[in-house]
Amino acid sequence: MASAQLDYHLHLLQHLRTILAALGEAEQVPEESHALFLERFDELLTLLPKDPLESQYLGQDLICQVIQRYPQIAHLVPRDLLWFFGGDCLHFMPDEELDLYQTLEERRYQAEQNGEAFDWHQQKRLLAQPDEGSQH
Template sequence: MNDAEYARYCRQRLKEFAATLVTRTASLPEGDSLRELAQAFDELSPEYVYSEAPGLVDRFFTTYPDFAPTFPRELLWFLGGECLHYMPDDEIQLFQRLDEEREAASERGEVLDMEAARQRLRDN
């Protein structure tokens, strides 16, 4: 998986998270802050992912910490910067190793199964 494919993969994961959050918050009243945050994630356009998503992630984690486990961990790594503050050191190390494996697979012309590789690294 090269960098472009990885970026597409992560943007797709973000889109899936947003769609799920919108669905889960649809029954909340109009104007509810969690529903509005879900809508902001859903309306995030690809060209603004790096500039706007970290702020949405920060708002999600600080305002709704009970929902933080529903956010895909690889997106914290993908967005980097301030988002890394929501990851423990051992998880950061895991994603560093995963990135190294992804890059090595890309150099060999292979596509890394991210989920399987992450599970294998966790088990070791």
């Protein structure tokens, strides 16, 4: 289960890496500092599968830097990455979104405790829907 969750977040990071690389190719950012930033990002991609806990601070730092250094793509940073790395990344999430992710984590934990399968995406969609039918 934890491996699937880690793989999912690695996939999101790879996608974000592709976006960052495209910024450099489009010459929308200073080339030298951008190349160094991409090297650090690649370091995260290498370290995260080997030692997820030790990589948390690097991940927090880099995700926060993406938002601060590249505001033109801040809206493209997957929200799941902000939650996954936590720490300072959570400052970029409104309270309602933090509540949603906290509920998701609680449901995921409960499913794990009960030995049940948990579909993060399905539960996220269900929680994000307005409660239309609950006013009977």
